[in-house]
Amino acid sequence: MVQPTEKRGAKGAHAYTPGLKIKRVEVVNKERFLPIEGEVLVNVGDEVAFDTVVARTEIPGDAAFLHISEILGVDPCDVEEFMLKKVGDSFEKGELLAKCVAFWGLIKKYVHAPFSGHVENISGLSGQVIIRENDIPLEIDSYVKGEVKEVIPKKGAVIETTAAFVQGIFGIGGENNGEIAVAVSSPDEILTEDKIRPDHKGKIILGGSLVTGEAYLEAIKVGAKGIVVGGMGVEELIAILGEDIGVAITGEEKIGITVIITEGFGELPMAQRTFDLVSSMEGRMSSINGATQIRAGVLRPELIIPYDDPDIVEEYSEEFSDGMRRGSVLRVIRKPYFGEITRVTDLPVELQKVETGSMVRVVEVKLRDGRIVIVPRANVEIIEE
Amino acid sequence: MGEDSRFILVTDVGSTTTKARFFTKKGTEWRYVVSGEAPTTVEKPYEDVTKGVLNAVREIEELIGHRLISENNDSILQPYDGEKGVDLYCTTSSAGGGLQMMVGGVVKDITAASANRAVLGAGAIVMDILTMDDGRRFHEKISRIKNLRPDMILIAGGTDGGTVKHVANMAEIFYAAKPRPRLGEGYRLPIIYAGNVNVRDHIKELFEDEFALIVIDNIRPTLNQEKIEHARHAVHELFMDHVMSHAPGYLKLMKWTDIEIMPTPAGEGIAMQLLADGYNANVLGVGLGGATTNVYSIFDGRFVRSVSANLGMSYSISNVCKETGIDNIIRWLPFEKDIGDLQCEIKNKMIRPTTIPQTLDDLIIEHAVAREALRLGLEHHKTIATRLKGITVERTVGDLLAQELEDTYIDLMNFDIICGTGGLLSHAPKRVQSLLILTDAFQPEGIMRIFQDSVFMMPHLGVLSTVDDKVAWQIFEKDCLISLGTVIAPRGRLKEGAEVMDMKLDMPDGTVREEGFSFGEITKIPLGIHEEAHAEIHPKRGMDLGMGPGKTVNATVHGGVVGLVIDSRGRPLMLPEDSIQRKAKLMEWFVALSMYE
Numbered sequence: 001m002v003q004p005t006e007k008r009g010a011k012g013a014h015a016y017t018p019g020l021k022i023k024r025v026e027v028v029n030k031e032r033f034l035p036i037e038g039e040v041l042v043n044v045g046d047e048v049a050f051d052t053v054v055a056r057t058e059i060p061g062d063a064a065f066l067h068i069s070e071i072l073g074v075d076p077c078d079v080e081e082f083m084l085k086k087v088g089d090s091f092e093k094g095e096l097l098a099k100c101v102a103f104w105g106l107i108k109k110y111v112h113a114p115f116s117g118h119v120e121n122i123s124g125l126s127g128q129v130i131i132r133e134n135d136i137p138l139e140i141d142s143y144v145k146g147e148v149k150e151v152i153p154k155k156g157a158v159i160e161t162t163a164a165f166v167q168g169i170f171g172i173g174g175e176n177n178g179e180i181a182v183a184v185s186s187p188d189e190i191l192t193e194d195k196i197r198p199d200h201k202g203k204i205i206l207g208g209s210l211v212t213g214e215a216y217l218e219a220i221k222v223g224a225k226g227i228v229v230g231g232m233g234v235e236e237l238i239a240i241l242g243e244d245i246g247v248a249i250t251g252e253e254k255i256g257i258t259v260i261i262t263e264g265f266g267e268l269p270m271a272q273r274t275f276d277l278v279s280s281m282e283g284r285m286s287s288i289n290g291a292t293q294i295r296a297g298v299l300r301p302e303l304i305i306p307y308d309d310p311d312i313v314e315e316y317s318e319e320f321s322d323g324m325r326r327g328s329v330l331r332v333i334r335k336p337y338f339g340e341i342t343r344v345t346d347l348p349v350e351l352q353k354v355e356t357g358s359m360v361r362v363v364e365v366k367l368r369d370g371r372i373v374i375v376p377r378a379n380v381e382i383i384e385e
Numbered sequence: 386m387g388e389d390s391r392f393i394l395v396t397d398v399g400s401t402t403t404k405a406r407f408f409t410k411k412g413t414e415w416r417y418v419v420s421g422e423a424p425t426t427v428e429k430p431y432e433d434v435t436k437g438v439l440n441a442v443r444e445i446e447e448l449i450g451h452r453l454i455s456e457n458n459d460s461i462l463q464p465y466d467g468e469k470g471v472d473l474y475c476t477t478s479s480a481g482g483g484l485q486m487m488v489g490g491v492v493k494d495i496t497a498a499s500a501n502r503a504v505l506g507a508g509a510i511v512m513d514i515l516t517m518d519d520g521r522r523f524h525e526k527i528s529r530i531k532n533l534r535p536d537m538i539l540i541a542g543g544t545d546g547g548t549v550k551h552v553a554n555m556a557e558i559f560y561a562a563k564p565r566p567r568l569g570e571g572y573r574l575p576i577i578y579a580g581n582v583n584v585r586d587h588i589k590e591l592f593e594d595e596f597a598l599i600v601i602d603n604i605r606p607t608l609n610q611e612k613i614e615h616a617r618h619a620v621h622e623l624f625m626d627h628v629m630s631h632a633p634g635y636l637k638l639m640k641w642t643d644i645e646i647m648p649t650p651a652g653e654g655i656a657m658q659l660l661a662d663g664y665n666a667n668v669l670g671v672g673l674g675g676a677t678t679n680v681y682s683i684f685d686g687r688f689v690r691s692v693s694a695n696l697g698m699s700y701s702i703s704n705v706c707k708e709t710g711i712d713n714i715i716r717w718l719p720f721e722k723d724i725g726d727l728q729c730e731i732k733n734k735m736i737r738p739t740t741i742p743q744t745l746d747d748l749i750i751e752h753a754v755a756r757e758a759l760r761l762g763l764e765h766h767k768t769i770a771t772r773l774k775g776i777t778v779e780r781t782v783g784d785l786l787a788q789e790l791e792d793t794y795i796d797l798m799n800f801d802i803i804c805g806t807g808g809l810l811s812h813a814p815k816r817v818q819s820l821l822i823l824t825d826a827f828q829p830e831g832i833m834r835i836f837q838d839s840v841f842m843m844p845h846l847g848v849l850s851t852v853d854d855k856v857a858w859q860i861f862e863k864d865c866l867i868s869l870g871t872v873i874a875p876r877g878r879l880k881e882g883a884e885v886m887d888m889k890l891d892m893p894d895g896t897v898r899e900e901g902f903s904f905g906e907i908t909k910i911p912l913g914i915h916e917e918a919h920a921e922i923h924p925k926r927g928m929d930l931g932m933g934p935g936k937t938v939n940a941t942v943h944g945g946v947v948g949l950v951i952d953s954r955g956r957p958l959m960l961p962e963d964s965i966q967r968k969a970k971l972m973e974w975f976v977a978l979s980m981y982e
Binding site for chain 2 (some may be wrong): 035036059060061062065121123128130133139169170229233234235237244245246247248249251252263264266291292293294298318333334335336338349354356357358360363375376378379
């Protein structure tokens with residue numbers, strides 16, 4: 001199979017297999033928009049911190065249905081008559097909304113307000129009453145430290161930052177901020193419970209090849225904001241989420257922490273390059289988001305570590321490499337060499353037979369132990385050097 | 386097609402892989418020549434399906450030395466000028482991936498439940514169900530819609546003449562969210578409204594300008610009625626017309642093609658219909674893709690298609706596992722496998738969907754998942770292919786409580802042919818693997834011919850047949866349709882080792898084979914492609930080959946690349962409960978058919 005290529009080259013001379021973005025310097029633009037229209041609080045050119053409020057609005061309070069006719073035991077058409085509050089009236093939590101007294105006071109039924117709000121609708125057809133909570137203020141923060149590049153009136157702003165940027169392969173949990181804290185000494189070290197310390201509170205912890213379930217729970221216990229690690233067991237994932245996932249659409253889990261795995265499921269050493277990059281940023285504030293969507297229009301989880309010095313942007317390099325060549329460094333992303341960082345020794349044009357019996361296009365690579373093996377081209381990712 | 390036409394290029398832009406097929410006229414006959422494949426470039430950093438098309442076509446160029454792509458690398462050369470280019474280029478597409486929907490209703494257990502049933506019946510993944518009583522605040526609902534970016538929304542709620550305000554509220558939440566489409570700008574998100582008729586005007590006012598709105602009959606016109614057929618049809622239609630056609634780069638691709646781009650399942654469906662017409666047979670077909678499983682039945686001339694958007698071998702592989710349960714995957718493995726490792730491997734395929742098995746164990750695991758995807762796909766199909774199809778189905782509240790499904794007319798005993806297509810089946814290293822996967826999943830009964838798409842070109846030939854059905858049929862019969870053989874499988878169960886049937890086979894070389902078969906075994910008898918044999922089969926008491934239990938059957942049976950497969954494992958097929966016995970049994974079957982040797 002020919003991999004996506006940007007150029008027309010000699011027969012099979014090179015191919016391009018997209019990998020995850022691991023950039024020491026990247027200009028990142030983040031859209032920070034309100035879910036409904038509101039007020040934008042920043043201007044183009046403003047410097048923003050991680051927690052600067054960018055825009056604000058008020059969301060209509062949640063509505064609740066009260067089955068007044070059922071509760072009071074009256075006909076729907078008579079509900080209005082038993083309501084003590086009419087449409088538009090405000091009330092406080094616990095206040096009496098409706099009552100029915102029958103049989104000379106022998107039967108008394110009351111309906112109290114479950115929250116503070118107002119009456120929105122009384123239906124003589126269904127006997128239901130809609131009450132709505134007071135408006136709720138909603139604010140969107142900047143998420144990343146940087147400069148306001150664009151303002152969309154009533155919606156929000158685009159924040160630009162120059163940062164180290166790491167894309168994970170899969171994540172859970174939403175946006176968070178915290179300082180990078182390195183908890184392991186090498187990318188193949190497992191992040192175990194004993195490596196989580198009290199001073200990891202508020203931090204984003206860098207682990208190695210795996211985060212154990214116990215370590216995950218301990219990280220939540222100490223108040224860590226995030227974990228970035230090579231791999232994670234599926235059983236742990238199910239335990240954390242309370243259910244298995246069918247399609248990879250994540251980011252809204254309320255799990256108290258954000259987790260990004262950089263390599264895949266199982267015990268997989270983090271790519272040295274990723275580990276070196278993140279560990280070199282120890283102590284720096286960063287932004288993390290586990291939101292993942294694996295389907296057409298893919299969305300990968302991210303770790304953004306903004307720089308203080310804006311001049312560093314000059315080091316910015318192009319994202320695309322020009323493809324796979326002899327000497328290119330690849331990461332194998334499937335058994336039997338899953339996780340191996342290899343170097344291309346040959347790119348045969350002819351299809352070759354693999355153990356399954358399939359004839360496929362392969363790349364010949366040199367493993368860390370010196371062995372030269374073939375791997376289907378579909379099973380490698382380029383690591384940009 | 387003109388008489389002097391010489392070359393045809395057809396592509397299918399799949400959710401994972403773009404497959405190019407090249408055809409040429411040899412003498413007076415059109416034949417398949419070669420394939421080129423490349424990853425579909427729907428995702429970042431490309432977001433342009435034409436790049437994947439060019440890569441796939443470039444592979445063909447490299448293999449045959451025939452120039453097909455323009456100098457500027459920006460189009461397919463047309464027409465053939467005596468040296469380069471093709472006379473016809475057309476394509477199918479399913480690059481939109483699975484159909485992911487959100488459902489909105491008023492009350493979780495009433496309208497939303499009906500809407501959910503309709504959406505599931507149409508083969509969508511239900512990302513979330515939002516109702517007025519789901520306990521979430523308005524802004525949480527809005528954020529949820531925005532974050533999930535559904536492909537399509539179904540809003541229901543209220544009986545006709547019932548609540549207006551709540552339905553309007555729910556619609557306003559979707560309107561306020563203005564979900565951003567995941568596939569390309571300018572895409573009008575399809576919204577189906579199937580609620581209270583009295584809210585229709587308000588719905589139109591809200592959605593008509595910015596969304597692709599379809600208003601259909603209320604799925605719950607009264608509390609005692611559920612009418613979901615219209616909603617199912619609307620979902621199917623919109624999936625074809627909107628979702629799949631909005632992969633990035635699609636508009637550019639449209640300019641390259643000679644005819645309209647056809648959705649992959651539509652192309653596949655036409656090809657299945659060609660097969661049914663060509664053999665005058667009842668056909669059960671399946672396209673097992675990366676994101677979806679499409680099942681087709683052509684029974685007594687009635688064509689029904691189901692799209693299980695949540696069942697597939699790459700993007701949706703983890704969902705197959707979730708739906709069927711890990712134990713149902715493991716039951717097809719003849720070796721010990723740690724559950725945690727297996728779950729990790731399946732999820733790793735989900736997050737890196739374009740990878741392929743390199744080891745035999747890995748292949749066997751994918752085949753195990755494929756069996757379950759196909760089995761679930763057929764189950765789903767049965768809920769759509771019902772006896773009451775075409776008539777408004779009414780469920781009473783009593784039916785709803787009982788959760789009874791409509792009777793399906795899909796009875797495997799009444800079908801003549803099973804045909805499989807899709808990457809996993811077409812690219813299985815050995816044809817016998819496809820045969821057993823299809824047999825284990827669908828459990829054919831009686832005497833069933835099994836066909837397979839040779840190199841995955843049924844969608845290609847489906848779309849080609851809309852230009853010239855004779856050309857398409859020539860290629861279809863000669864190069865696409867591979868007869869795997871015939872499976873003879875009696876319905877019923879006996880004790881392990883008990884006699885199931887005796888068979889007398891008059892072979893094409895004049896010899897006569899007389900054999901008896903025991904319960905629990907599967908046997909292969911060589912009978913080549915285009916060869917036929919006459920079979921006289923005497924099933925034992927309790928076993929049925931279509932004429933009734935214990936009744937003799939006389940039939941002409943057709944050969945194939947695998948031959949005749951005598952499946953005496955019983956129907957329904959049941960695997961031993963004991964793990965050691967089960968693995969031994971699987972190994973016995975695999976060895977008997979030379980599956981992985």
